[in-house]
Amino acid sequence: xxxxxxxxxxxxxxxxxxxxxxxxxxxxxxxxxxxxxxxxxxxxxxxxxxxxxxxxxxxxxxxxxxxxxxxxxxxxxxxxxxxxxxxxxxxxxxxxxxxxxxxxxxxxxxxxxxxxxxxxxxxxxxxxxxxxxxxxxxxxxxxxxxxxxxxxxxxxxxxxxxxxxxxxxxxxxxxxxxxxxxxxxxxxxxxxxxxxxxxxxxxxxxxxxxxxxxxxxxxxxxxxxxxxxxxxxxxxxxxxxxxxxxxxxxxxxxxx
Amino acid sequence: xxxxxxxxxxxxxxxxxxxxxxxxxxxxxxxxxxxxxxxxxxxxxxxxxxxxxxxxxxxxxxxxxx
Numbered sequence: 070x071x072x073x074x075x076x077x078x079x080x081x082x083x084x085x086x087x088x089x090x091x092x093x094x095x096x097x098x099x100x101x102x103x104x105x106x107x108x109x110x111x112x113x114x115x116x117x118x119x120x121x122x123x124x125x126x127x128x129x130x131x132x133x134x135x136x137x138x139x140x141x142x143x144x145x146x147x148x149x150x151x152x153x154x155x156x157x158x159x160x161x162x163x164x165x166x167x168x169x170x171x172x173x174x175x176x177x178x179x180x181x182x183x184x185x186x187x188x189x190x191x192x193x194x195x196x197x198x199x200x201x202x203x204x205x206x207x208x209x210x211x212x213x214x215x216x217x218x219x220x221x222x223x224x225x226x227x228x229x230x231x232x233x234x235x236x237x238x239x240x241x242x243x244x245x246x247x248x249x250x251x252x253x254x255x256x257x258x259x260x261x262x263x264x265x266x267x268x269x270x271x272x273x274x275x276x277x278x279x280x281x282x283x284x285x286x287x288x289x290x291x292x293x294x295x296x297x298x299x300x301x302x303x304x305x306x307x308x309x310x311x312x313x314x315x316x317x318x319x320x321x322x323x324x325x
Numbered sequence: 326x327x328x329x330x331x332x333x334x335x336x337x338x339x340x341x342x343x344x345x346x347x348x349x350x351x352x353x354x355x356x357x358x359x360x361x362x363x364x365x366x367x368x369x370x371x372x373x374x375x376x377x378x379x380x381x382x383x384x385x386x387x388x389x390x391x
């Protein structure tokens with residue numbers, strides 16, 4: 070069965086997109102990346118340190134990986150736009166994971182600023198993948214602004230709490246059947262990823278769940294399998310939920 | 326003259342251009358980007374872009390992130 074994940078005209082083998090932060094070592098990250106099967110990874114834009122020589126972090130990434138820079142750490146549209154422009158210049162990519170944060174405790178997105186930045190960046194030719202609160206109306210606005218996909222959170226960044234509002238994801242899937250929905254942030258364990266995929270997400274973006282696990286390489290494999298399982302289950306179509314039992318074995322013909 | 330480079334005040338020679346600035350400070354030149362007073366300066370324009378007193382410059386690269 071052909072089930073290729075296509076985003077902005079580009080085909081990806083994997084529906085798992087992974088981050089590059091918080092790993093204990095570059096080797097651990099590389100092993101996890103390989104095990105995950107992901108072919109798109111996120112990176113962050115940061116000031117070059119002035120006091121010491123630095124090697125390029127990008128050298129530690131598999132060159133076949135599609136690199137998706139983010140605007141993490143930006144608290145308003147203006148900063149996010151500037152960060153996206155810098156990322157484009159440095160990486161020669163139009164792709165940007167747009168992240169405008171509303172407050173440092175929850176790292177919840179500032180949807181209003183995100184939308185403002187998305188409009189400007191789309192207009193400048195960026196492929197804007199926005200991280201936002203799992204809200205249908207916001208998703209519609211971001212898609213109308215020209216984003217090729219929307220990236221609702223499952224739970225706050227790095228919280229590992231899993232899909233906090235499955236109804237919101239389900240509604241988004243049903244009401245936007247043609248939209249590309251990538252669940253970004255909040256996955257903690259493979260079952261969370263599977264749930265998001267079962268609800269109809271097209272892909273999942275995660276970082277901490279793999280990087281902060283005790284064995285990132287193993288967890289990356291587990292996440293890969295969970296994303297695949299959830300996707301297959303979504304395509305297969307789940308059985309209806311019932312309040313009462315429905316016997317699997319024939320009742321008629323049982324001995325008495 | 327003084328500039329604000331990545332949030333730090335730096336004393337740099339007059340008549341220096343962006344390309345020379347990066348070289349003098351031993352900053353990497355590959356897969357980085359430079360912003361001068363909040364506007365990105367294309368790599369091709371580094372040698373012709375003079376740094377002026379009180380300029381605010383950001384030089385960025387990439388780090389791990391999610």
